[in-house]
Amino acid sequence: MPQKPTCYISYAWSDEILNFLLRLKSDIEKRSQNKIKVILDRHNFDVGENFKEKEKQIIESDLVLTFFTPEYKRKVDTPVEDSGCYREYGYILKKKDINTRFIYPILFKGKKDTSVPRDFRDITCNLEVAKIKYKESKNNYISIEPKFQKKYSKFIEDIIKKTKTNYLISDIRYKDSNEKYKALLKNTAADGSLKRSCMIKMPAYSEILNQSSYIVIGRKGSGKTTLLETIENLEPKVFMEQYKILCPINAEDINISSVYSCVESLWHDRDFISTTEITDIYWEIFFVIQTMFTVGLEFENDNLKSDYRYRVFKNVAKFLRDKLGANRDISLLDNSVKSQIPTLVLEIMETYFQNHILDKANDYTFMTSIKTNLNTQNIIETFIGKNLFKSFANCFGVCEKKTLISLDGFDTHSEDFRRNTRNMQNSNPSEYDKRNDFECLFYRSLCNVAMKFKRNQFNNQLYQIADRIDFCIVLPQDRLDQIQIADRDISKLKCCGLFWDAYDLLRMLVLRLEEYYEVKPISSQNMLQRFHRILKEKLPQIPVSIKLYCGNRWHDFDLFNYMLRLSFWRPRDILLNFISLLGLVENSKNVGLDIDEKMIKDALSQSASNIIDKEFITEYQNVFYNLKDVLNSFRGYNNILDISEFFKIIEKVRFDASFSYDCSSSKNKILILYQLGIIGLRFNADSIENRGYTHHICFNFNEGLNPIYDAVIDRDTIESEVEIIINPLFCKKYYIKINTEELIGNYSWKYIEKLAAEKTLKRRF
Numbered sequence: 001m002p003q004k005p006t007c008y009i010s011y012a013w014s015d016e017i018l019n020f021l022l023r024l025k026s027d028i029e030k031r032s033q034n035k036i037k038v039i040l041d042r043h044n045f046d047v048g049e050n051f052k053e054k055e056k057q058i059i060e061s062d063l064v065l066t067f068f069t070p071e072y073k074r075k076v077d078t079p080v081e082d083s084g085c086y087r088e089y090g091y092i093l094k095k096k097d098i099n100t101r102f103i104y105p106i107l108f109k110g111k112k113d114t115s116v117p118r119d120f121r122d123i124t125c126n127l128e129v130a131k132i133k134y135k136e137s138k139n140n141y142i143s144i145e146p147k148f149q150k151k152y153s154k155f156i157e158d159i160i161k162k163t164k165t166n167y168l169i170s171d172i173r174y175k176d177s178n179e180k181y182k183a184l185l186k187n188t189a190a191d192g193s194l195k196r197s198c199m200i201k202m203p204a205y206s207e208i209l210n211q212s213s214y215i216v217i218g219r220k221g222s223g224k225t226t227l228l229e230t231i232e233n234l235e236p237k238v239f240m241e242q243y244k245i246l247c248p249i250n251a252e253d254i255n256i257s258s259v260y261s262c263v264e265s266l267w268h269d270r271d272f273i274s275t276t277e278i279t280d281i282y283w284e285i286f287f288v289i290q291t292m293f294t295v296g297l298e299f300e301n302d303n304l305k306s307d308y309r310y311r312v313f314k315n316v317a318k319f320l321r322d323k324l325g326a327n328r329d330i331s332l333l334d335n336s337v338k339s340q341i342p343t344l345v346l347e348i349m350e351t352y353f354q355n356h357i358l359d360k361a362n363d364y365t366f367m368t369s370i371k372t373n374l375n376t377q378n379i380i381e382t383f384i385g386k387n388l389f390k391s392f393a394n395c396f397g398v399c400e401k402k403t404l405i406s407l408d409g410f411d412t413h414s415e416d417f418r419r420n421t422r423n424m425q426n427s428n429p430s431e432y433d434k435r436n437d438f439e440c441l442f443y444r445s446l447c448n449v450a451m452k453f454k455r456n457q458f459n460n461q462l463y464q465i466a467d468r469i470d471f472c473i474v475l476p477q478d479r480l481d482q483i484q485i486a487d488r489d490i491s492k493l494k495c496c497g498l499f500w501d502a503y504d505l506l507r508m509l510v511l512r513l514e515e516y517y518e519v520k521p522i523s524s525q526n527m528l529q530r531f532h533r534i535l536k537e538k539l540p541q542i543p544v545s546i547k548l549y550c551g552n553r554w555h556d557f558d559l560f561n562y563m564l565r566l567s568f569w570r571p572r573d574i575l576l577n578f579i580s581l582l583g584l585v586e587n588s589k590n591v592g593l594d595i596d597e598k599m600i601k602d603a604l605s606q607s608a609s610n611i612i613d614k615e616f617i618t619e620y621q622n623v624f625y626n627l628k629d630v631l632n633s634f635r636g637y638n639n640i641l642d643i644s645e646f647f648k649i650i651e652k653v654r655f656d657a658s659f660s661y662d663c664s665s666s667k668n669k670i671l672i673l674y675q676l677g678i679i680g681l682r683f684n685a686d687s688i689e690n691r692g693y694t695h696h697i698c699f700n701f702n703e704g705l706n707p708i709y710d711a712v713i714d715r716d717t718i719e720s721e722v723e724i725i726i727n728p729l730f731c732k733k734y735y736i737k738i739n740t741e742e743l744i745g746n747y748s749w750k751y752i753e754k755l756a757a758e759k760t761l762k763r764r765f
Contacts, residue, residue: 005032005167007159008039008061010092012072012085017108020134021067023142024156032160033301033331058091060173062166064102065159066092068116068125069109076117093119101169104162129155154306168236171196184512185579194226198511199234200504202227203760207496209242214454214471215447217480217765218498219677219701223571224474227498228406231472243470244401247294251409253339256417260438262346266353273374278349279441283449284376284462286345287405291396291465292320292384293341294403296332309395316392319384352379377460390461397464407446408474414439415622418658440482446473447483447493454494477675478623478659480765497764499701502747503756505574506531506560512575513538528749531560541585541595551741558746565745566608566729568677569701573611580607609733620676626656631678631734638739639726640682643712646670646724667713670724674708675700678730681707682723694755697725697744702755704762 007028011017025038039057058064066072075085096103096119105125107115116125132152133145144152172195174180183193202223207213208231218224232239232246239246263278296317304310323344326337356373381389421435450473452458453466480495500508510530514521517538521530532544545556557565567573584603588595612631620627633653641649647666655663655672662668673679680699688696691710698707711722726736728744 004035004037005163006037006039006057006061006063007163008058008064009067010058010064010088011067011108012069012075014069014071016136017067017069019136019142023134023144027156028159031156032164036160036163054088055091058088058095061095062102062170063104063159063163064092064095065104065106066120067106067108068120070115073115073117089117101162102166104159126155126158157303157306165236165240168233168240180516184516185575185582194229195515196233198508198515199230200508200511201230201234202498202500202504204496204498205230205234208470208472209238211454211470211494213494213496214450214473215493215495216472216474216498217477217495218474219477219568219570219675222498222500224411224476224498225408226571227474228408228472231404231406242401243404244399245294245297246404246406247290247297248406248408249290249341250339251407251413254342254413256414256439256442257420258343258346259442260417260435262350263438265350275438275441276445277374279438279445280449280452281374281376281379282345282349283446284452285348285379286342287449287453287469288376288380288462288465289320289341289345289348290405291403291469292316292392293332293338295392295396296320300332312388312391312395315388316384319388348379348383352382356382377462393461393464397467399468402468402470404470404472406472406474410443410474410479411476411619412622414442415658419622422658443475443479444483447475451493477765481659481661495765499704499759499762499764500569500571501702501755501759502564502569502752503527505564505569505571506752508571509560509574509578510534526749528558528560528752535559539581539585541588542581542600543597546597546600548743550738550743555743555746557743561746563604564747566604567611568616568727568729569699572615576611576615577604577607580604605732608729612730612733623659624655624657624672624676626654629653630655630673631730634726634730634736635734637726637736639728639731639736639744640740641724641726643718643720643722643724646679647718671708671713675705677701678727680725680727681711682725683707683711684721687721694758695747695751699727702747704764706763709763 009021009025011021021040025040028036028038039061041054072085076089078086092103100123103123105116105120105123107125107127107130109115109130112121112125112127128151132148132155134142134148135145137143172183172193174183179193184195184198204213204216204227208216208227216224216227228246228248259279259282262282263275266273266278295313298304299313299317304313307313321332324332324337324340326332326334330337332338353374356378384392417435417439421432421439424432424435450471453469454471456463456466458466483493506527510527513519513534514530517534519534519537522533525533535542535544543559545558546562547554548557549555563574563577566577580603581600584595584599588599617627617631624630630653633649637649647670650669650673651666653669655669657663657672659672661672663672670679674681677700680697683691683693683696683698685696688694691707693703693707695703700708711719725744730736731738
């Protein structure tokens with residue numbers, strides 16, 4: 001993994017300054033919760049020390065603290081090559097030439113003209129540190145005099161802030177080639193290990209930052225989770241100017257069964273309060289508690305000591321820590337603490353309902369009590385105290401920067417709930433219907449409450465809180481489908497899609513390969529030419545194109561198109577395909593064999609099989625229970641089928657799935673297969689211009705959803721001009737016969753460029 005933020009301390013050795021710096025090092029590490037590594041040499045370097053290692057430490061540090069004293073100036077102004085301090089200073093100047101923000105010059109002793117070297121005369125030094133008074137006690141321990149404690153604390157906060165900022169702005173450094181390989185080529189997860197120069201700025205990135213959208217829709221494996229990493233790290237300065245903190249929430253921590261039980265227990269009569277109102281209250285409280293949690297993080301990280309709101313935020317942080325059961329030794333960021341928030345929200349609601357609604361109402365006043373008292377403002381005031389909540393809202397509402405609340409992990413969320421619901425279909429049909437309705441409501445309420453916060457539809461303290469919150473809610477396509485069934489007016493939700501076209505995928509691969517092989521791009525080359533250059537220069541064993549026989553002649557199939565053909569057009573698929581080629585190169589070296597085209601095809605065929613088994617089927621196993629059986633139903637058929645013939649096949653196949661559609665409908669079955677990328681549509685090439693498509697071979701991942709709706713879903717009669725095409729990815733594994741002379745998937749570079757230009761016009765959800 002990439003190293004954490006690093007601070008290097010440079011000084012001229014003496015007992016007095018060393019003891020002070022040892023205390024400083026300890027305080028920086030403690031105050032930063034050991035998130036900053038401090039490098040402090042405890043002895044005077046002599047000739048013969050490993051200065052190559054020392055140089056590396058300085059050059060790679062995010063901040064270099066230079067403690068200037070008369071002795072420091074004397075040593076660096078004297079050109080003595082054997083002087084350790086002099087040689088170290090040379091490396092610091094190199095770091096300064098890269099960017100002055102990496103150097104933090106400090107006047108520790110003496111005056112500026114007698115302590116600061118001439119190279120730093122024009123750079124403002126921190127002169128206040130020299131005024132800090134301290135004394136040495138037993139065991140060489142340095143204690144700061146009480147009246148200078150505030151100045152000393154501010155100095156530490158300054159160091160931590162500068163180090164963290166430089167770390168975020170700087171790109172990731174890999175410690176060795178193995179780590180580099182894993183991060184750039186093998187890793188498909190978002191774990192903070194991807195260099196900024198390799199990140200792709202998708203349209204969803206800008207839409208989230210300017211909040212023209214705050215709900216992100218994407219397929220499994222489309223990089224929805226990686227988007228959160230990109231938002232924070234792609235342009236750190238932009239992010240830090242806009243947001244004080246990113247508050248990521250894992251949807252897996254939200255137990256939908258527990259929320260359902262809570263709602264059911266509070267739902268005595270629809271005439272009093274609806275399930276929608278209760279679920280909305282849950283999400284409203286949830287988001288408010290999250291803002292308190294972010295304040296707790298700021299307090300825990302000692303970022304509030306100089307803030308006039310310190311006392312209020314401190315009280316809120318301590319109150320929340322107590323309610324979450326976090327003792328002094330546990331950080332709020334600990335998963336055992338964070339995961340308690342959804343449960344705490346349920347406890348808050350249930351306690352309030354019991355103590356302030358049921359116990360204080362008789363049969364005549366029950367309805368009045370609910371209408372008057374059951375609202376988010378009252379519940380939170382009762383939980384935290386009216387005065388403290390009012391103070392918190394006032395203080396949070398004047399934050400210069402916003403808090404970005406991100407919510408991700410819904411790909412697998414509620415699968416257990418769905419499975420249990422499905423088991424009740426025959427044994428308890430009324431409960432089955434109620435649970436189905438609630439799951440739809442759960443996600444619809446989430447989106448509606450987020451929209452309520454963004455529109456700031458509050459008239460009390462919640463108004464101040466809502467004004468300082470932005471959202472990035474990441475949802476898979478099928479959850480949005482659930483919302484659409486209950487609420488057709490989906491256009492009011494601010495949604496954007498995260499969908500990769502061929503150009504995005506090629507660029508993703510090229511940027512990673514250029515970084516891995518340290519190839520500098522040539523500005524006159526397009527992305528495909530850059531890809532071919534890398535292959536020719538770094539991987540000459542792999543050809544830039546593959547020959548395929550089709551239509552009684554041989555065709556050149558560009559290698560990238562061939563990898564694209566054996567994928568669902570997702571980043572992870574392309575990386576897995578390319579890794580299989582790298583493995584082939586490595587194995588051929590070991591056994592001394594030359595690589596031929598058959599070996600390349602076999603390697604990619606095996607990769608395609610792995611993508612189907614380990615990526616595709618595994619991902620959908622808890623949503624589409626008999627996906628394997630459905631895929632096997634196409635075994636031995638032609639890869640291009642008349643649409644009426646395909647209807648006959650699909651009518652006989654049962655779809656055992658928990659999608660929001662009626663899975664017994666043949667049209668819905670085709671829609672599901674199209675959305676998943678299993679099938680596509682082939683139109684007459686001469687008709688696509690009138691239809692508004694860019695290509696006559698239409699899959700969800702290249703032409704979007706319009707073709708399937710236009711040709712199948714929204715039509716009363718079957719259209720004779722369209723044919724069903726099975727994704728070539730499945731052909732070899734399921735013995736699907738190629739019955740066309742057209743080379744499927746051999747897209748031209750012109751089409752790839754046009755698709756990239758028009759991708760925002762495609763209907764994706």
